[in-house]
Amino acid sequence: MALAALLAAGCGAVTVPDRPDPYAFEEQQTGIVFHWPADRLPVRYWVDPAAGPVAGYIARGLEAWEEQFLYGEFRAVPVTDSSEADVVVRVVGATPADVPLTNDPPIFACGGVTRYDAPDAANRFPRPPVVELSWDSGYSEVDVANCLFRVAVHEVGHSLGILAHSPDEFDLMNANPRVAAPSVRDRATAEALYHTVPTVLPPERPR
């Protein structure tokens, strides 16, 4: 009886938290909605060995994005065989220097893009998305490293399916990311995306 009372004590109705409104996650010109389906998890990321420290940035980015979810909607693992990759990551040009990251103000010393091919007749992307990072040799090594880290985490957001940019400059998914971690609006957007029916399927899984 005492335990029953304990069970009852302080047990009010469960309330669901208010979440921020998500920004648009669909590709703005085509309206494509994409995310990795549950039967494709964990998503397999291959990073070109020539990318040097970027492999570590991608790994940290994957961890940061995974942690945004409450119900295991997105999981990813690095793979060493490019033929097994669901997502390919490359650096354009020379291997960047592997220097410690700092909290210096953001310098836009690099760029990035995540490329998806047009869906095929079956409404499926024909090839794995490719993340390409580039950097400018006119900046210091630490500015380049900080920038590549921010942009790598940003591009992971695109590769998991956020195909648009946030209008808020304090969101990681802003077109020019100033922060290196997903914000609460980035989180709300990723969550909303993974609870929305996609319009396009991922490529067939490589054998």
Added chain:
Amino acid sequence: MITPSPGAGVSLPLSTRRRSGLPLLGVVTLLGAGAVAASPASAQVGVQVGLVVSSNLVSDSIVDRFSVRANPALALGVTGETRLDRYRVGAALTVSRSDLIGREPQGEFTVTRLTIWHPSVYLRQPLRPWLSGEARLGLMIYSPSVRAGTLFRDGTPVHPAVGLGLRVERRLGQALALGFAGHYDLHRFSTPRLRAEGFTGQTYVHRVSALFSLRRIPVGERATP
């Protein structure tokens, strides 16, 4: 190809138009072991196998409302009990394992594989020669296979649980009894991550299990039908 920003972006072809309760666990274990050890002459052990179904662990709303609950699970258990006056006291450990599933209008998703350990102590009273009722106190120990990116990220919960049950038994010869037990138990559920995310209150989780049991009849009781 388009590159929406000079800094970072995503490109799609323009042509595309398609759319802690571990100390408590120790207490439970010691109580059970003590109960069995107290009277070896009447102590008996048994095994159980069956099915357990559970109500929702979480209800949430992201785009649409959805619920998260464990799939019906195979349950395995061991029991040990001894006679105490006209009652029997015992300890049980049941483990069940199944997928934790989210169900929303557009489909289902798997959160993680979930193992639930349920150690308990119980008091059982014979109601008929073939029927007994029991009351149970125990713990629900959640052990997910994946914690990162789930509601278990910041810790796995251990919750006290109460339960009631009925058991019918039929002897198989002198030394064994085959039984069927129906149990109901109740506990509250939340996790540190859910609380950190702003969920308030806790969910009452109801579980119903149906278990076949096989137990050894103590030597002292074998002559008495």
